[in-house]
Amino acid sequence: MSATPWQIADIPGPKQAHVLRVEMFPKIAKTLKRPLMVVGSRKEAFEGNDLEKYIVELAKLMNSPLVVSPGLCKNFINFKDIKVICMGIEDLINRLKDKDWKGFDDEGNYDAVIFIAGIYYFQSLMLSTLKHFAPHLKTFSIDRFYHPNAEFSFENMSEKRWIQEIKSLVGMMKSSLH
Amino acid sequence: MATKLSINELKSSFANIKGLELLIGKIIEEEWDEIVGPTPYPSIIDLRAWDHRLLNRYEPFYSPLCDMCCLCTFGKCDLTKGKKGSCGIDIKSQQGKIVLIACLMGAACHATHARHLLDYLIKRKGRDYPIHLGEEIDLEAPLTRLVAGIKPKKLGDLEEVLDYIEKQITHLLSATATGQEANYIDFESKALHAGMIDNLALEVADIAQISALRFPKGDPEAPLVDLGMGVVDKSKPVILCIGHNVAPGSEIINYLEKEGIYGSVEVAGICCTAHDLTRYSTGAKIVGPLSRQLIFVRSGVADVMVLDEECIRTDIIEEAKKVGTRVIVTTDQLCANLPDMTKSPVDLIVKEIASGNTPAVFINNPAKVGEVAVKVALEIAPSRRASTISEEKEILNAVLRCRACGRCRRNCPADLPIDDAVSAARDKNLDLLAQIYDRCLNCARCESDCPEHIPIVSAIRVAAMEKIRNEKYKVRSGRGPIKDTEIRNVGRSIVMGEIPGVIAFVGCANYPNGNKELVEMADEFAKRRYIVLASGCSAMDIARYKDEDGQTLYEKYAGDFDAGCIVNTGSCVSNAHIMGAAVKIANIFAKRKLRGNFEEIADYILNRIGAVAIAWGAQHQKAAAIATGANRLGIPVILGPQGAKFRRAFLGRQDKKEKWMVYNARTGEKVYAGPAPEHLLYVAETKEEAMVTAARLVMRPNDTSKGRMIKLSHYIDLHQKLYGMIPDDFHLFVRNESDLPITMKDQLLKILKERKWEPVEIPDPTLLERQIVRME
Structure with missing residues (x-):
């Protein structure tokens, strides 16, 4: 584990993400009023595990809709009791950076965006857009990479460990609500 | 360019002058009676109003790769959290500046390439050598006619176009210096200008070489040629050309032919030089795109490596030396600290190189390069030190x-x-x-x-040795332009939307998951009877896969500009013919005037021609310039996920109705035309997203109901197939019930009712007030 960008040269500048530890997230999540969870299209992240299930559980626990990158929509469309929006991530980010955007429910923009399972270099740049042009949003990366352009990010870790951390996070979120 | 000075009447103490006309500079024979439009040879600001219209609808979207500005000695400046740099610049304008610089790098590469080629061809053939692109091509230079406002007849006529291009590049580059342009919108307007200039340079380069060299002239049946890491016959002396300028490579072939030994020496290429070598001679071979450069050079198979310009690895000479490959660099763009032997006698140069005393040299004379390369290859091949x-x-x-x-x-x-x-x-x-x-x-x-x-990388090569040996494919040699007759045949169907769209696969090889996804996309669109075009590294990579019958897509599909075909236009500079085809449709089918009439033609293309480019592996700054040029002309471009590193997209917002208003040219009313095309430059994360987005971006306000029905059918079908659901936004593209695909009509009508959809009229769409046909 280390808080250096996953891609070694991806050093954006003086403002880099605070390291987010799993146990910190449930407390932070409680303070979020309108979070939005965003699933990227790093397909290999979903191999041989139930990641979709954990992601859906997390979104439900946060009362967040789930935006899924088009390459992975099929993995999520059969889940019940969750609003799944299949949308290009760049298109989504373009709306998120507009503080007057009405959101998916016409209730207004969100206050936090939580990213997971994105292609590293693409997600890094989408986070950069939000870092510069969406001061009204908090951004979190709970991917297995340290994303310096997020406001809070997990550190780098192995795929195996990351799945464990996500499972733990679901457990902690449940406990925190009860 | 000539300057015309007219004095109607002048009275002075010196003289009384009446009706004087002076023409200073070059005189062009005027044989084109089309009236000159509003913007021949447009300056940086002449098309600014058009750019601002585009940028108002498709706002620049920035993804900074770096938070700082490091361009002057005040820096580094931190531009996060709304901070400004020492010069006053903010992050948006700084990103606009960087994008403009990237587009200028690309445009300058193409302009320099064009200048090198033109100088070489004029030296060989003379200024009066005719520009001739084939029997069924009267509209020989659509972009030159459109932008420059001239109809080039001879090679020499292209010199003034290049003079103009070089001047524009200088002025645009000047605007990037500290203390010049201040606002991101105008940086982007300038980037659009740079893109247009880039596209013009592409056309100059390709029509010059097609006319003066023996390239296919718009031939849909251009020959199938060999491509792949395994096609080079290692038992022969091997000369490898890398880069984009065909001049040295063609001279190698000339020399071999003159000596009667062509066929006993392998001439192969990597990147666009390879495309153009096979356009020059079908005996030449394509090793592959840029992404095969290092691995092939390390194999030590090449006896001599000839480098010209663009896309050459900076360390490739060092790599060649390690395996004993001799190197000749040939242009002022890559001198690599090598001794200049341009003026030395051939025998001396051959001795120096072959002996290994000077294994790498600079020779800035294509004909001499041809002779030296062959002689060296013949001499050293028997002792080649291929990897053991x-x-x-x-x-x-x-x-x-x-x-x-x-x-x-x-x-x-x-x-x-x-x-x-x-x-x-x-x-x-x-x-x-x-x-x-x-x-x-x-x-x-x-x-x-x-x-x-x-x-x-070497370990990867050794592990994949068997694959590499069997990498033998067929690609159709680059045919160059689209024939006027082909445009007449399909122009109506494209504009009415009955051919669902034109999809062009362009750009470099920086793919997220290898080239197979590119093949899958091209195959899918060809099967669905879109017109598929390809150029540059993408055109090569489309060939690097065989189906279960052992065929590449070029063997499977015909090479016509028609529904369900795949056209390889050729190298990077042949991208001009993709833009050119759109311009030709406006002129040949719709009879719109071209001469210096950029804004009207771009407005026509944006609103009526369902063309989209997919640059799935865009990497080089040239790709940024080409794409930006296409955007100014109204052609949307989809980039692969690495394309986000260009830092900028041009995105529309389908939820903002006010952005999609157009004039109805018949009535002058402003009407809602729907989000079509939705974006001008968009980064897709996966091939699924790229395909569905392309099917959406080919929709145009002008589509007839029959055309929109066909386009919507593909959009909805691809969405269902790849995303697993009917698109949430399909109702935005339905103007009336006749637009709905017949087989799904009942199902879709039900959804439309739920969404409180209401029909809208189909306008005669334009963004330009002057296009309104006044009904007084």
Whole structure:
């Protein structure tokens, strides 16, 4: 584990993400009023595990809709009791950076965006857009990479460990609500 | 360019003058009676109003790759959190500036390439050599006619177009200096100008070489030629050309033909030079795109490597030296600190190179390069030091040093699991390394940062040896322009929307998952009877896959500009014919005037011609320039995920109705025309997203109901197939019930009712007030 960008040269500048530890997230999540969870299209992240299930559980626990990158929509469309929006991530980010955007429910923009399972270099740049042009949003990366352009990010870790951390996070979120 | 001075009447103490006309400069024979439009040879600001219209609808979207500005001695300046730099610049304008610089780098590359080619061809053929692109092509230079407002007849006529291009590049570059342009919108307007200039340079380069060299002239049945790492016959002397300028390579072939030994020496190429070599001679071979450069050079198969310009690895000479390959650099764009032997006698140069005293030289004379390269190759081939089995074993032994630090993967631009592959190789399993070969971009960043100095790219080559030997494909040689007759045949169907769209696969090889996805996309659109075009590295990579019948897409589909065909236009500079085809449709089918009439033609293309480019592996600044030029002309471009590193997209917002208003040219009313095309420059994360987005972006306000029905059918069908659901936004593209696909009509009508959809009229769409036909 280390808080250096996953891609070694991806050093954006003086403002880099605070390291987010799993146990910190449930407390932070409680303070979020309108979070939005965003699933990227790093397909290999979903191999041989139930990641979709954990992601859906997390979104439900946060009362967040789930935006899924088009390459992975099929993995999520059969889940019940969750609003799944299949949308290009760049298109989504373009709306998120507009503080007057009405959101998916016409209730207004969100206050936090939580990213997971994105292609590293693409997600890094989408986070950069939000870092510069969406001061009204908090951004979190709970991917297995340290994303310096997020406001809070997990550190780098192995795929195996990351799945464990996500499972733990679901457990902690449940406990925190009860 | 000539300057015309007219004095109607002048009275002075010196003289009384009446009706004087002076023409200063070059005189062009005027044989084109089309009236000159509003913007011949447009300056930086002449098309600014058009740019601002585009940028108002498709706002620049920035993804800074770096938070700082480091362009002057005040810096570094931190531009985060709304902070400004020492010069007053903010992050948006700084990004606009960087994008403009990138577009200028690309445009300058193409302009320089065009100048080199034109100088060479004029020297060989003379200024009066005719521009002739084939029997069924009267509209020989659509972009030149459109932008410059001239109809070039001879090679010499292209010189003034290049003079104009070079002047524009200088003025645009000046605007990037500290203290010049201030606002991101105008940086983007200038980037659009740079893109247009780039596209014009492409056309100059390609029509010059098609006219003066023996390239196919718009031939849909251009020959199928060999492509792949395995097509080079190693038993012969091998000359490898890398880059984009065909002049030295064509002279190699000339010399071999003159000596009667063509066929006994292999002439092969990497990147666009390879395309153009096969357009010059079907005996030449294409090794592959840019992404095969390092791995092929390291094989040591080439006896002589001839480098011209663009897309050449900076360290390739060093790599060549390691395997004994001799090197000739040939243009002022790449001198590489090598001795200039341009004026030395051929025999002396051959002796110096062949003996190894001076294994790499600079020769700035294509004909001399041709003779020297052949003589050296013939002399040294018998003692070629190709890699041996023991060296290959040594390479694989190096992987035993791996200590699983993972830095290889963390340096890989595509985030490939190199660490796992090297670890497996350490345990004698080479399968993963061989799999990496298919997706590896050959950048070698992995080995550059390996603390154990493991030659990872070489290990990938050794692991994939069997694949490499069998890499033998067929690609249709680049045909160049689209014939006027083809435009007449399909123009109506494209504009009415009955051919669902024109999809062009363009750009470099920086793909997220190897070239197979590109093949799958091209195949899908050709099957669905879109017109599919390809150019540059993408045109090569489309060929690098065979179906179950052992055929490449070029063998499977015809090469006509027609529904369900795949056209290889040729090298990077042949991208001009893709833009040119759209311009030709406006002129030949719709009879719109071209001469200096950019804004009207771009407005026509944006609103009526369903063309989209997919630059799935865009990497070079040239790709940024080409795409930006296409955008100014109203053609949307989709980039692969690496394309986000260009830092800028042009995105529409389908939820903002006010952005999609157009004039109805018949009535002058402003009407809602729907979000079509929705974006001008968009980054798609996956091939699924790229395909669905392309099917959406080919929709145009002018589509007839029959055309929109066909386009919507494909959009909805692809969405269902790839995303698993009917698109949420399909109702935005339905103007009336006749637009709905018949087979789904009931189902879709039900959804429309739920969404409180209401019909809208189909306008005669334009963004330009002057296009309104007044009904007084």
